[in-house]
Every structure is written in structure tokens, then in C-alpha cells.
Amino acid sequence: MSSSAGPARHLLFVLLGTGGDVWPALGLAKAARDAGNEVEVATYAQFEPEVRALGLGFHAIGSREEFLATLCNPVFWSRHGSRLALAEGGYLRLAIPRVQAVISSMRERRPVLVCTRNAFGARFAAEMHGLTCVSLIYSPQQLITPQRMPYPVNGPIMRALPRWYWRAGLRLGDCFGIERLRPTLNQLREPLGLPPIENLRDWLFFGTPGLALYPAWFDDLAPLAGAGIRQGDFVLRHVDESEVLDDRLEGFLDAGPPPVVCTLGTGIAHAAPRYAQVARALARTGRRGLFVTPFDENIPREFGAHILRVDFANLACVLRRASLLIHHGGIGTATQALRAATPQIILPFYYDQADNGDRVRRLGAGTMIEGPVPDAEALAEAMERCGALPSRPLESLRQRIRSGRGAQACFETLENLLMPPPRAGAGRSTMTQEAWQ
Structure with missing residues (x-):
């Protein structure tokens, strides 16, 4: 000591x-x-x-x-x-x-x-x-x-x-x-x-x-x-960017442009309508998607090869290779994205999630869509807005998190x-x- x-x-x-x-x-x-x-x-x-x-x-x-x-x-x-x-x-x-x-x-x-x-x-x-x-x-x-x-x-x-x-x-x-x-x-x-x-x-x-x-x-x-x-x-769970990903996930990340990562929390098993709308927005915009959820109930019955679902992912490794993160507004998930300088779309459920999302929005690191289930059109528009975010605030936040x-x-x-x-x-x-x- x-x-x-x-x-x-x-x-x-x-x-x-x-x-x-x-x-x-x-x-x-x-x-x-x-x-x-x-x-x-x-x-x-x-x-x-x-x-x-x-x-x-x-x-x-x-x-x-x-x-x-x-x-x-x-x-x-x-x-x-x-x-x-x-x-x-x-x-x-x-x-x-x-x-x-x-x-x-x-x-x-x-x-x-x-x-x-x-x-x-x-x-x-x-x-x-x-x-x-x-x-x-x-x-x-x-x-x-x-x-x-x-x-x-x-x-x-x-x-x-x-x-x-x-x-x-x-x-x-x-x-x-x-x-x-x-x-x-x-x-x-x-x-x-x-x-x-x-x-x-x-x-x-x-x-x-x-x-x-x-x-x-x-x-x-x-x-x-x-x-x-x-x-x-x-205090972040994921900081080790050298972890070796499993072959399936590594292969997906290598197979095309940086995907949109979507994860709506480790305790939310009734988010299937939101994942379905995200899948539709990805199809509408021609983007690839990585869905991270431990619950089978959350996954749409049908989605194409442009989407991969995994139960778990090291966000420190994945987000630096992603174009965007869609999540529920948990402060830990939001901070992981700030650390990676990855733009965010927050879809809050309850508790502190909307307040966290508002803070991310005011920091210039993303946007938030409130309401029960956003439609694919609103999500597609939000994806476009996040893609146009200035890089300087994101990079400044990344440095701030990493220097902590x-x-x-x-x-x-x-x-x-x-x-x-x-x-x-x-x-x-x-x-x-x-x-x-």
C-alpha cells in the first residue's frame, strides 16, 4: 500500500x-x-x-x-x-x-x-x-x-x-x-x-x-x-483495446465499412420494437449494424447479413471501429462512446437516461430521440445528423476521458x-x- x-x-x-x-x-x-x-x-x-x-x-x-x-x-x-x-x-x-x-x-x-x-x-x-x-x-x-x-x-x-x-x-x-x-x-x-x-x-x-x-x-x-x-x-468497464475479439465478430468488422452499434442495456429485454426500427433504418440508409444484447427476445425475427447480433462486446475495441452508437442512455455506455469519439443516438427509456442523453447532446457528441419507439425515418435522419457532427468536440471529449x-x-x-x-x-x-x- x-x-x-x-x-x-x-x-x-x-x-x-x-x-x-x-x-x-x-x-x-x-x-x-x-x-x-x-x-x-x-x-x-x-x-x-x-x-x-x-x-x-x-x-x-x-x-x-x-x-x-x-x-x-x-x-x-x-x-x-x-x-x-x-x-x-x-x-x-x-x-x-x-x-x-x-x-x-x-x-x-x-x-x-x-x-x-x-x-x-x-x-x-x-x-x-x-x-x-x-x-x-x-x-x-x-x-x-x-x-x-x-x-x-x-x-x-x-x-x-x-x-x-x-x-x-x-x-x-x-x-x-x-x-x-x-x-x-x-x-x-x-x-x-x-x-x-x-x-x-x-x-x-x-x-x-x-x-x-x-x-x-x-x-x-x-x-x-x-x-x-x-x-x-x-470508471469504465472497457479500456483494454488490445483484447482479441472472437472470430465471428472480428470477421464482421473486417468485412465492410464501420458499422452502427446498437445496444439498449443489460437489463432491458422488451426492446424488440426499437431494435426492429433500427434494423429498418439501417436498411434505409445502406449501413451495417452490430446489435449487442443478451436477450433473444430483443432481436427482430428477420434481418439481413448486414446485421450481426452478439450477446456481449468489448466496447473499447468495437467502438473505435464503429461509425455510430445507438443506446439507451446509460451513463457508462455514453462514456464509452465519448472515450472512443464515436457519435451517439440516445433512445431513453426511464430513470436518468434522458438527462444523460441531454448532456451528451449539449456536449456536441450526439443526439437524442425521445418517445416510446422512434420510427425508422427519424432514426435515419438522426444517423445523418450524427454523421455531420464536427470532429473537434468529439476529439476533445475523447482526450478528456482518456486523461482521467x-x-x-x-x-x-x-x-x-x-x-x-x-x-x-x-x-x-x-x-x-x-x-x-
């Missing part, structure tokens, strides 16, 4: 979500282990091979089938998604006692908990056992305040409205959104002897120290430093967050009043 690092610790990463949530955190976990810390990971069974390959301890908190039973339900990708995940049988609900059991088995060793914000079992256990807990922040929309409103309500006209309007609007919106989860969470907390949560936004997003896995140039979080929020850098320090920067920020005195998990908000002014 380097002399600048703090004392060796025992860290437990509790990670709930899709690959886009788990993979960046594993990069941070590896950096922590490389610095001499003991690191274990509690997540879903499908990630066990990757966790163990990094030399990290592993605890299964659910099967792939349980996880996909929620995520493959189209309702999850709507405003009802979090309620579905917390309902009986939902993946967030099932994970709570399992996570608590893992943490209870090691509580005498006083692990530091590093978790996704929806890992409620970890949050509860931190309060019960007085453990330090740090929540991971993946995208700007996860930190909404009256001063930090997401797309589409962040335009110049809306920003000109008085601050009291935003405070009232956010509180009102929460009543019909996030606050509807509070009764269920309080019901789960009561048998544990934990006090009821009074304001869910404050507790969920500002109730523990937070580590953002993206840099200040993408979204500056300095105004939230008083609320315990710190900032690291992008990734997981190492995030680990150093985590070390700073854990400097004594540690901040233990608490059932009340630690959000500063300034954030709401």
Missing part, C-alpha cells in the same frame, strides 16, 4: 442493479484491494466470476433469475419501477434480509460499507450496527435539488423561475413519486427498531456520505460538499471520505440547508 494511503480497512461493497451499476463499482473495489485493503462484494450470482477474477471476496444476495424477473418487466422501466422492485418478490425487497445477514456475520470486524443507494439492507445495517456507509452516485440526476433540476425542466425559461417555485415543485413532485416508497421502507424498518424516515429524498440521497463516479467537468458537485458529497472520475484517472481517483476520494472522524449511517438527513436554498 502506498505511503499516502490510509490504514488498511475491511470494505464490503453491496451492489444492486444492472451491469451499469455493478461494473464501475468493481473497478473501485479493485483499486481499494490493490491499495492493501481487504475487499468483499455482495451482489447477484451472475457477477461472481468477474468478482472472483479480480481477487475479491464474494457473497451472493440473489440469483440472476430473481433479478431479471423484476428488470425484464416493462413496468420496471416506468415511474412505477421502484415500487415494483420493493413489492413482495421484487429484487430490492428480496435483497434486504440477505444483505443484512451478510453484514451481521462480519459486524464484529466493523466493515466499511460501500453501496448503491438502493441497497436498503446495507443502509439499515449501517444504522443498526453504527457502521460507516458510503453511497455511490452514478449520474447527475441522482442528486436533484431545487438548484439542480434534471432534463427536461432545466431549460433557460424554467431556470428563470424563482427558487421558491422549485422548492415547492420538488416537494410536490416527491409526493407523487419517491415519497410513495416511504411507507414500505418504514414498514420494513420498524421490526428492526429503526426510526421512521421523515423525508425520503433527504435520507436516500443525502443520508450518508456520497461518492460520485464521474468528474466535475461533467457535473460539478462542489455546492453539495457540505452535504458530504465528493467527486471522483468515470478513473478508479484510482475514485479510490483516493473514498479514502478522503473515510478520514476520521468517520460518518456513521444515520436515519436522519445529513443534507445541508444550503442545498435547498
